[in-house]
Amino acid sequence: MDLAISRWIVQTFGESKVFAEIAKIFSFIGSKWIIIGLLILLLFFKRTRKLGIYSIIAVAIAFAINDFILKIIIARDRPFIADPSLSQIANLVGYKLDDGYSMPSGHSVVSMAFAIMCIIHSRKIGIPAVIVAVLVGISRICLCVHYLTDVLAGFAFGAAVAVAVHFSLNAIIKAWKKRQWKKKGGVTENPQQ
Numbered sequence: 031m032d033l034a035i036s037r038w039i040v041q042t043f044g045e046s047k048v049f050a051e052i053a054k055i056f057s058f059i060g061s062k063w064i065i066i067g068l069l070i071l072l073l074f075f076k077r078t079r080k081l082g083i084y085s086i087i088a089v090a091i092a093f094a095i096n097d098f099i100l101k102i103i104i105a106r107d108r109p110f111i112a113d114p115s116l117s118q119i120a121n122l123v124g125y126k127l128d129d130g131y132s133m134p135s136g137h138s139v140v141s142m143a144f145a146i147m148c149i150i151h152s153r154k155i156g157i158p159a160v161i162v163a164v165l166v167g168i169s170r171i172c173l174c175v176h177y178l179t180d181v182l183a184g185f186a187f188g189a190a191v192a193v194a195v196h197f198s199l200n201a202i203i204k205a206w207k208k209r210q211w212k213k214k215g216g217v218t219e220n221p222q223q
Contacts, residue, residue, distance in 0.1 A: 092140060
């Protein structure tokens, strides 16, 4: 199925420089450096500081596990790399495809981890963030850089890490506040606040 989708994309859009450039733009938006830039920007505003801190932790953990652990565990051939016809769209935008393995898409992992953290903290920015993350994943398929299954795995992994980080940090903060409240004698302030 993965190869069939890649072949259909190339046969349908393989001559379109416009299609390739649009895919490249969305792929660029999902790169780790753009996400890091957005996260740093969030830290400068009081209203988004908590989201920024939570997102930095989620994205860092997701990226590290994906690139340094899953890369070793998951190792399957990507036969479309060896097929010159499937490099056509990537060549239009000057992409160099690396040989070797297939793994959850890093772009999909970090963009979805950030998007899910956004939707947990604010639906207003979360829904557009999820839409952009999905478009980032689609762009990776359209450039024949990743399989559909790599992108779906990236989405699932990024979302799972974001949810786990959110609940873990909230539990740690709640436990710390309760401890501080007990240290003060348990009378001056409510630990739930």
